[in-house]
Amino acid sequence: IQLTQSPSSLSASVGDRVTITCRASQDISSYLAWYQQKPGKAPELLIYGASTLQSGVPSRFSGSGSGTDFTLTISSLQPEDFATYYCQQLNSYPSTFGQGTKLEIK
Amino acid sequence: QVQLVQSGAEVKKPGASVKVSCKASGYSVTNYYLHWVRQAPGQGLEWMGIINPSAGSTSYAQKFRGRVTMTRDTSTNTVYMELSSLRSDDTAVYYCAREGGSGNLWYFDPWGQGTLVTVSS
Secondary structure: OEEEEEEEEEEOOOOOOOOEEEEEEOOOOOOOEEEEEOOOOOOOEEEEEEEEEEOOOOOOEEEEEEEHHHHHHHOOOOOHHHEEEEEEOOOOOEEEEEEOOEEEEE | OOEEOOOOOOOOOOOOOOEEEEEOOOHHHHHOEEEEEEOOOOOOOEEEOOOOOOOOOOEEOOOOOOOOOEEEEEEOOEEEEEOOOOOHHHHHEEEEEEEEEEOOOOEEEEEOOOOOEOOOO
């Protein structure tokens, strides 16, 4: 199953609302997770089951979608949110990841 | 505190093998499946395979079959990933990650800190 994220990169300012999309090549129901990765660090789980916020993750992060189309939204960007974001499908093996979206400061 | 701690960076020559360890703390490794994911420099995340540490059973991505072996040592709460016949394009950071969740709420969390494997002559 291929996952296509868009955009590949994004420039935004602190306080902006940002949306990243992830499209699956076939129906994956809600078997989708989102991760944040900062340079030199391991990915960190943000959202699973397409819309369930991981414990400890700020509420400005939200996820939606099912089937083939999914979104990750950050309602008001904070300085610590500038990172790369990946979606992952867990519907079937091999588990696959999107190519990533790099969120940069404008 | 649930944590996965990986072994240190490795430098290997082409054709050699590398074995990376992933030690679990804060829980019994036999209670959760463990995955291995790698990331080449400046690239995205690539799933390599999964091990059921309780049974020792494994499933590997087709790309790595024949070159990768995932094992576990329940006495030390540690899982291992060995990759053989190394090539320069195997240069990457290798992560272990615990599978969690149930129903349709699956995810990888936590992740190990990563192990850089450099393949160079």
